[in-house]
Amino acid sequence: MDVSGKRSRVVSLILSVILSVFLLVPNISYRVSAKDVMTLNAGSATECEVRAVWFSFRDWQKYLQGKDKAAFTSAFETITDNILGAGCNTLIMHVRSHNDAVYPSAIYPWSSEMLMGVDPGFDPLSIMIDIAHKKGLSIHAWINPYGFRNGEYCGDASLATHDNIIAGIEEILKNYKVDGIHFDDYFPVMDASIHNKLVSDVYKTCHKYGKVFGISPTGNVDNNIAKGADIVTWMSVPGYIDYIAPQIYWTNMYKSDGSVTLFSNRLLQWITLNKLGLPMYVGLALYMAEAKPASDLGWSVSNANIMMQVTELRANNQPGFILYSYNSLLSPACSAELANLKGLYNSAPSYKVAMTEDEATNTYTIAIDPGHQAHGNSEKEPIGPGASTMKAKVAGGTKGVSTNIPEYELTLNIALLLRDDLLSKGYNVVMIRETNDVDISNAQRAQIANDAGADIFIRLHADAVENGSVTGATALCQTSSNPYNGALYTQSRLLSECILSSYTQVTGIKSRGISETDTMTGINWSQVPVTIIEMGFMTNAAEDQKMNDPEFQLLMVQGLSSGIDMYFASK
Template sequence: MNPIKLYSSLICILFVTILFAQPKEKNNYSSSSVKQKEFRAVWVATVGNIDWPTKTGLSADQQKQEFLTILDNVQKWKLNAIVVQVKPSSDAFYKSKMSPWSKYLTGKQGVNPGYDPLEFMIEEAHKRNIEIHAWFNPFRLSAGSTNLSTLSLDNIAYKHPDWVVRYGDQLYLNPGIPEVSDYVIESIMEVVKNYNIDGVHLDDYFYPYKIGKLEYPDYKEYAKYGVTFANKSDWRRDNINKFIKKLHQNIKKEKKRIDFGVSPFGVWRNVSSDPLKGSKTRALQNYDDLFADVLYWMENNWIDYVAPQLYWHRGNSTADYTTLIEWWNNAAKETKTKLYVGLAAYRVSEWKKEDELIQQIFLNRNFTEVKGNIFFSYRSLVRNPKDIINSLLSGPFASE
């Protein structure tokens, strides 16, 4: 036998032996085992008991059963991910040393529900190969009340009252204080370190939406920390930029596999404000009104995915869906950021065109950067307006 051929054969045998001798990795339903081609997700909102639990005071077993029903429906609807609100208002749906138990579990903030909801959700979702992204509202302290007595005594608002801002009928942590951003990042990292989540998800609440002419009260902080900025708006944007950058760095340092995503309001800037980069819309703006420069985060690769909330119909005179999906697709082309689209399932009933939502999904697939969709929210889908579920399953989701 030719010695070269013999040597080559022995090498091949050795390689195959080593390959198949490797111990098989235990299936622990980790993030890598549930990654999907087209991201099909639904938001599960806990604030105000919008989606889950359906009301406060349910037993642990009742809450678990409700969540299992959610997962059953997610599978039936051919979705492959859920985005669950785990910190709606400075309170937690998980065991935390930094935040009290959520009032939306038991009816009173700080009361132990008798189990760890996030741990349960992760285990059950991963059993079904469903991704679970932990959704945080970073700076909101309360929803619908400025009464501190509604908060648990171990809430951060009691420990640092100087961090608290009253604006409208809600309480917020002030992003203009550097220690606040550090605290919020640490509280999110508590979940990243302790739970096998697939993603960290932030929505559109950084600085709050404007209330008429009511000014957000951060004069003292601007005078103290913003002296080097030309105006308060630039300073506010810089506060959020630093927060996003640092959070991204911390997540990737701890668990690189975890996706970090943001779901902003659907308009970055109108063309009237920015003729070069703005969209042909006439709506509220992330950059100018919420001080969230999402495009800058994408350009710097600080977020793994962006899911703009495109909650308008095609042909809308203020913010046309087709115009916006094209704008976001073009914006994503120049970055490494994946583009998911936030879809308004809650508006299906009010739209004149029966198939508006379905046509939006088909339209999205014409754009190269669109990698999936997220529906807002679970309750809207389960109500099944205009038989939307059957339309999804016989239309865009007909194939796996």
């Protein structure tokens, strides 16, 4: 990227922080003009990341319907606690779904789907806003403007007029301190000019009250265009929306054989269409972890899809996401996906050093994968994109014959030291894990490096054989004929040679040479130059003790780091 491109990203980052504050701080009362909002571009600081959840009319039916005021208040208190517990900071709450409302309205009847069509004797929306803001949650009013679902208008279809929709939105903004208005993807097929007139008028109404307006279209670009949802205009011409939230509900192992990186493909489409640089809060399908459709293998073989998707959003400077839906936060079938996502919140895997724009242009990013984890995972995954051959997601690893220290602890210790050393040299670093209690498969580890735009991917391991006299370090890379990433062979081989040579010279550990193999899942899924460094044998008592000695570990890190320097110097 040239210097001007870097400057643009810095400006985008600053502007995104401003918008994130506007979206997330509940009681901002200042007015915002169209110019103020529409000139804000996507770009993200993760500390201001929008982490939202949709609470749909179906969630209403399960958790809020049929309650008196006291029970409703108590239930919603629990709901907000659960949302905060999931690491989210924004609630997208369904308030109009079927040409009806969950608040006393002069235009719409009481909601049949959410409140059984009767006056509950209190104002649910007022209670929800008060509680959400008290807890520090931003709350946006989610509206299906036409009450249109499954090819038909719901409730009283005569209410689905342009004037009623605008008046209904003004009714909400005039009477309630919501933080924004949110449309879903249920647009009936109409000429784009009709939808555009409505969207533009909603935008003007929201800005009249100093609130933001966003739309969550389906993630399939062609489907939107076919029904007149003119996403191209909304994202290229000022005056329509303040943010876009495309529902990109597919994994990067799409199809029954996992051969299509559909999430990345669709994300790139939306980024390309977003000519205004609007904040994009991508809709993510947490519920698919329970549905597990046969047409999308990723949901069946991985429980870190959402985590990897958020990592990719961050790598592409997108400022947040929305999870569908609240019920999935509580579903046991979704708990592993959610736990991995929360692990991403709780760690800081990506590190960037402060530098000038000219320096940043030449800065390399290194992804470091400390091999294994506290508990292996014997479930199977394809050894490469589209492969029919399957291997265990993560092997258990070995442990020191003398120290009894597990391999996963050794690799993490070295990785953390290497991270700090590389940062001190001015490299950017992406850590695949920073704790031992994770569940990240080998394919997922490679995908994290890919999504982060790493320049190289270093995988740290230690060796083991039955013969306790065997010693030495090995580097592994793919063959030149690797069916998944053979084009990376030359660079991966060079990377392996540089690091192994430097590592063995500095530490004095014997070199066992380079091993070329196409059987390693973590290598096959990598889209950047990659090497596995087997740092020594934990089944050899002396080598085990050396590798776990704090002073010797500094030599190990020096050797690895110098090898990385050597690789980039040779390019």
